[in-house]
Amino acid sequence: MKKVTIQTLRQMKSCGERITMLTAYDATFARLFDEAGVDALLVGDSLGMVVQGQESTLPVTVDEVIYHCRAVKRGTRRAHVIADMPFMSYQASVDEAVKNAGRLVAEGGAEAVKLEGGADFAEVISKITRAGIPVMGHIGLTPQAVHRMGGYVVQGKDEEKARQLVDDALALEAAGCYSIVLEGIPMELATEITRRLEIPTIGIGAGVHCDGQVLVCYDLLGLNPDFAPKFVKRFADGAGTVMGAAKSYIDEVRGATFPADEHSFHSKTLRLYPTPVRAAESHPVLVEEDSIARIYAAPV
Numbered sequence: 249m250k251k252v253t254i255q256t257l258r259q260m261k262s263c264g265e266r267i268t269m270l271t272a273y274d275a276t277f278a279r280l281f282d283e284a285g286v287d288a289l290l291v292g293d294s295l296g297m298v299v300q301g302q303e304s305t306l307p308v309t310v311d312e313v314i315y316h317c318r319a320v321k322r323g324t325r326r327a328h329v330i331a332d333m334p335f336m337s338y339q340a341s342v343d344e345a346v347k348n349a350g351r352l353v354a355e356g357g358a359e360a361v362k363l364e365g366g367a368d369f370a371e372v373i374s375k376i377t378r379a380g381i382p383v384m385g386h387i388g389l390t391p392q393a394v395h396r397m398g399g400y401v402v403q404g405k406d407e408e409k410a411r412q413l414v415d416d417a418l419a420l421e422a423a424g425c426y427s428i429v430l431e432g433i434p435m436e437l438a439t440e441i442t443r444r445l446e447i448p449t450i451g452i453g454a455g456v457h458c459d460g461q462v463l464v465c466y467d468l469l470g471l472n473p474d475f476a477p478k479f480v481k482r483f484a485d486g487a488g489t490v491m492g493a494a495k496s497y498i499d500e501v502r503g504a505t506f507p508a509d510e511h512s513f514h515s516k517t518l519r520l521y522p523t524p525v526r527a528a529e530s531h532p533v534l535v536e537e538d539s540i541a542r543i544y545a546a547p548v
């Protein structure tokens with residue numbers, strides 16, 4: 249088991265080995281994805297939508313990403329862990345951006361940060377990188393710019409916008425990014441950007457010719473039946489599995505078939521006393537002498 253680093257990802261690109269990345273927000277899912285062999289885990293600001301139920305990623309705070317990142321780190325042994333820089337944690341000033349990136353690493357345990365935006369963020373990226381923090385870029389459909397884009401719409405469809413995105417990608421590489429997420433752009437454009445860059449591209453809604461792919465784990469698992477954009481493939485019927493389990497639990501509790509005997513504790517030394525306690529008059533009190541379970545009479 250060798251830890252995945254930014255150098256590993258670079259090598260994977262040069263060997264033509266595809267990079268796999270998933271989002272994760274807690275230790276349990278992080279452990280499962282890590283053990284399954286995923287190369288990188290992103291504590292995405294998508295947590296605002298899939299975990300918190302917000303309408304966009306905009307309300308997510310640095311403290312919240314730190315909280316989730318700590319949990320993900322506890323569940324991860326091999327995968328490279330990246331923390332998203334939330335909206336307004338890097339846009340207002342370079343100093344603030346460096347401080348917030350530092351918090352995600354020092355307090356959250358992230359091994360790199362990701363931020364959305366093109367050439368305009370070259371200075372921010374180079375200052376964060378110079379502070380010793382690897383930066384993953386993110387261009388194309390950038391959810392934090394939802395209001396400027398007029399919705400979650402595919403970017404770079406005309407020649408001028410496509411050229412702009414190629415220039416952005418080159419500027420991010422020159423500024424020191426070790427990898428770039430390409431989201432919601434035509435496959436042809438993603439292929440061209442991937443060909444032009446030495447650093448790996450990670451696609452989401454950008455076709456198969458990126459150096460790697462990322463998916464929001466709740467989408468991968470099919471946990472939200474109402475969300476079915478073109479770029480998502482559900483690799484499991486998570487919603488069906490979760491609801492099926494919850495319904496079976498409800499039925500069994502109501503039918504008194506759960507907990508069964510094998511889910512119950514037993515004692516050979518248990519004695520039943522008629523209780524002198526007024527509040528429990530109609531119930532005998534169970535007194536357990538030697539077991540971990542002690543059941544006392546309710547106080548009057």
Ligand code: KIV
Nearest residue numbers: 271292293294429462
């Ligand atoms: O926040 C997120 O989950 C992301 C990925 C979709 C790339 O930015």
